Amino acid sequence: MIDRHVESVGMRGRTLLTLTLTLLAVAPLTAQEPRSLAFSGGVSNFNKSERWIEAGVEFRMPIDVWKLAFATGLTVNDDRSGWIFAGLRRDFSVGGPWRLTPAFGVSLYEQGDGKDLGGPLEFRSAFELGYTWPGDKRLALVIYHLSNAGIYDRNPGMNSLVLTFSFPL
Numbered sequence: 001m002i003d004r005h006v007e008s009v010g011m012r013g014r015t016l017l018t019l020t021l022t023l024l025a026v027a028p029l030t031a032q033e034p035r036s037l038a039f040s041g042g043v044s045n046f047n048k049s050e051r052w053i054e055a056g057v058e059f060r061m062p063i064d065v066w067k068l069a070f071a072t073g074l075t076v077n078d079d080r081s082g083w084i085f086a087g088l089r090r091d092f093s094v095g096g097p098w099r100l101t102p103a104f105g106v107s108l109y110e111q112g113d114g115k116d117l118g119g120p121l122e123f124r125s126a127f128e129l130g131y132t133w134p135g136d137k138r139l140a141l142v143i144y145h146l147s148n149a150g151i152y153d154r155n156p157g158m159n160s161l162v163l164t165f166s167f168p169l
Helices: 002-026
Strands: 036-044 052-062 068-077 082-090 098-110 121-133 137-147 158-168
Touching: 002 121, 002 137, 036 068, 036 137, 052 158, 082 121, 098 137, 121 158
Parallel strands: none
Antiparallel strands: 036 052, 036 158, 052 068, 068 082, 082 098, 098 121, 121 137, 137 158
16 A cells, blocks of 8 residues: 555656656747745645645746756745755746746755655655736745655655745846
8 A cells, every 4th residue: 555655656756747847848938037036935745634834945047048047945844844955947928927837956855853755865846826027026826746756765755835925136
């Protein structure tokens, strides 16, 4: 039973990673994210009975390849777990001021008193839907998955749902 659950989490993680990388590679070039700073707050493990409040900060910087942006950040939650991450993201215009942004990165996870994700090396796959105001300020809803993609024996993964506010630097 546990092995089947671990396999299904790994399969969902691989599917989300494949979808994210496909969007990054083949979707039309429609939007470029500015250099910005984002603050976030939300719920870690939101789809399970044991949940935690989380808060984070992220720095984003555009790079001159396929309109990608480099992102790096730090997230902590109220069970004394935390993770730093770095990766790539890309904005896609979905009409007017709305942006859909897939992202993928590598994380270093410190368990604290929280969920055992299997080990310190984790991968972060995210989708963000945001509304951008003039001056490139943005409010967005983000869902992301933190998982080790099966590189450790234990791979329960963790899903977060957060609200972010970003502003250009």
